[in-house]
Amino acid sequence: MSADTTDAASLVAHHPGSAEYDEHRAGFQLRERHRPARVVAARDADDVVAAVRHAAEAGMPIAVQAAGHGLAAPLAGEGVLVSTRRMDDIDVDPGAGTVRIGAGARWSDVIEAAARHDLAPLSGSMPGVGAVSYTLGGGIGLMARRYGFAADHVTRLELVTADGSLLTVSEHEEPDLFWALRGGGGSFGIVTALETALMPVARLIGGGLMFDLGETPEVVSTWLRWTATVPPEMTSAMTTLGVSGRHMAHVQIAYLGSAAEADELAAPLRALKPAYDGLREIPYRRSHTVFSEPDQPHAYVADNVLLPAIDEERLYDTIAASAPGRPVSSIISVRHLGGALSAPPRVPSAVSHREAKYLLCVVGVVAPTARSNAASARALQDELLAGWSGTAVGSSPNFTLGRPDRRATAELFDAERRDRLLRLAREYDPAGLLHPSFVIA
Numbered sequence: 317m318s319a320d321t322t323d324a325a326s327l328v329a330h331h332p333g334s335a336e337y338d339e340h341r342a343g344f345q346l347r348e349r350h351r352p353a354r355v356v357a358a359r360d361a362d363d364v365v366a367a368v369r370h371a372a373e374a375g376m377p378i379a380v381q382a383a384g385h386g387l388a389a390p391l392a393g394e395g396v397l398v399s400t401r402r403m404d405d406i407d408v409d410p411g412a413g414t415v416r417i418g419a420g421a422r423w424s425d426v427i428e429a430a431a432r433h434d435l436a437p438l439s440g441s442m443p444g445v446g447a448v449s450y451t452l453g454g455g456i457g458l459m460a461r462r463y464g465f466a467a468d469h470v471t472r473l474e475l476v477t478a479d480g481s482l483l484t485v486s487e488h489e490e491p492d493l494f495w496a497l498r499g500g501g502g503s504f505g506i507v508t509a510l511e512t513a514l515m516p517v518a519r520l521i522g523g524g525l526m527f528d529l530g531e532t533p534e535v536v537s538t539w540l541r542w543t544a545t546v547p548p549e550m551t552s553a554m555t556t557l558g559v560s561g562r563h564m565a566h567v568q569i570a571y572l573g574s575a576a577e578a579d580e581l582a583a584p585l586r587a588l589k590p591a592y593d594g595l596r597e598i599p600y601r602r603s604h605t606v607f608s609e610p611d612q613p614h615a616y617v618a619d620n621v622l623l624p625a626i627d628e629e630r631l632y633d634t635i636a637a638s639a640p641g642r643p644v645s646s647i648i649s650v651r652h653l654g655g656a657l658s659a660p661p662r663v664p665s666a667v668s669h670r671e672a673k674y675l676l677c678v679v680g681v682v683a684p685t686a687r688s689n690a691a692s693a694r695a696l697q698d699e700l701l702a703g704w705s706g707t708a709v710g711s712s713p714n715f716t717l718g719r720p721d722r723r724a725t726a727e728l729f730d731a732e733r734r735d736r737l738l739r740l741a742r743e744y745d746p747a748g749l750l751h752p753s754f755v756i757a
């Protein structure tokens with residue numbers, strides 16, 4: 317289905333110097349901001365069509381922003397930024413167990429709307445991220461080992477392509493785009509809304525166990541070996557970080573089952589006597605407490621590798637090299653994958669590297685304005701990840717953040733998917749106007 321007419325005259329664009337311009341280009345990532353020639357705060361798909369047609373006629377680059385966690389290479393003084401923040405409609409169909417999500421809605425809003433019907437979306441560690449942006453990058457959530465990638469559950473998308481056409485994309489309509497958008501990111505147009513499945517989950521056993529690595533270093537090997545024994549209903553991660561000068565390990569757990577089963581499963585970890593034990597039954601609307609990530613905007617860079625297995629000794633070395641006291645503070649986060657993430661989806665998609673069993677991510681928290689600080693964080697990331705390059709099967713688009721130097725990357729997709737994505741990106745955006753957070757190259 318295509319819509320041809322657009323009321324371009326009613327489109328409101330904001331220019332540098334206005335409060336609205338700054339408001340709509342602001343995002344969670346403080347390291348960089350888009351500096352477009354104009355910002356369009358779109359209210360609906362017609363606004364997006366009008367903005368894209370206007371930019372395309374002028375040959376201007378086009379970027380899109382929802383919650384602004386994933387910004388990599390900002391527009392620098394030119395082009396149009398389409399802010400989708402106002403397009404935050406959420407329409408739950410409890411009978412069908414699905415939700416239609418506007419391009420600017422955050423997971424936190426979807427969680428709230430779904431919880432009223434004892435349903436939950438496949439959201440991740442940080443509910444403040446844009447649900448559509450997250451899903452376009454694959455989406456590895458709190459229940460990922462049980463239900464797989466968020467992208468695998470999408471049934472329909474509405475897309476404005478770089479020539480300003482509004483398309484409906486599903487398994488049977490524009491099947492190439494349906495394949496590409498589920499994991500292939502923002503290289504094919506601006507998604508104005510998507511429809512996806514919700515899971516019959518009202519509660520989970522979730523939370524963190526905190527260990528002082530100085531006192532309990534064996535938590536690293538214990539967690540790693542434990543992951544090989546747990547069922548797909550158990551999704552977990554381990555994050556190491558400096559807290560008041562101490563090097564801590566935070567084991568983050570989300571379990572779909574009974575409290576008694578969770579207690580039994582968690583026993584080997586609890587036997588190490590965590591300094592803090594926050595594992596308990598929670599409603600899904602409290603799922604942000606599993607990772608308890610900071611929800612205030614800040615500046616960061618992140619990069620990752622996807623691994624088929626983890627060598628224990630190497631992991632200890634990586635963690636030691638990121639201990640507090642280095643000039644740049646680094647957080648190491650290892651997520652346990654596998655389970656449903658390794659299964660092929662019913663309808664094939666662009667998501668690659670499903671054989672990976674772990675995702676190892678290095679996050680550098682940097683000062684917002686100090687470029688040398690960001691460069692040091694990137695250098696440390698590269699150093700910490702270099703040791704894994706021989707065993708890595710690739711990397712995840714959603715966990716490569718704030719690294720413009722890594723925008724054009726081959727590791728995000730296997731060769732066959734990358735070739736098909738490249739062909740489709742050239743077909744749907746021949747002039748290369750779209751400016752996504754990761755570029756297929």
Ligand SMILES: Cc1cc2nc3c(=O)[nH]c(=O)nc-3n(C[C@H](O)[C@H](O)[C@H](O)COP(=O)(O)OP(=O)(O)OC[C@H]3O[C@@H](n4cnc5c(N)ncnc54)[C@H](O)[C@@H]3O)c2cc1C
Nearest residue numbers: 382383384385386387440441446449455456502507752753
């Ligand atoms: C603290 C933190 C925790 C995270 N946890 C997880 C997690 O658990 N699992 C996971 O999978 N990911 C996770 N991520 C990654 C996150 O899902 C991605 O960075 C996501 O793209 C952020 O969405 P946003 O709306 O906040 O970002 P934005 O910066 O607004 O968007 C990011 C990019 O997405 C594309 N995009 C956005 N909207 C559209 C659209 N409507 N049409 C086409 N393209 C679009 C654009 O290329 C844009 O540059 C996390 C990130 C952070 C910072």
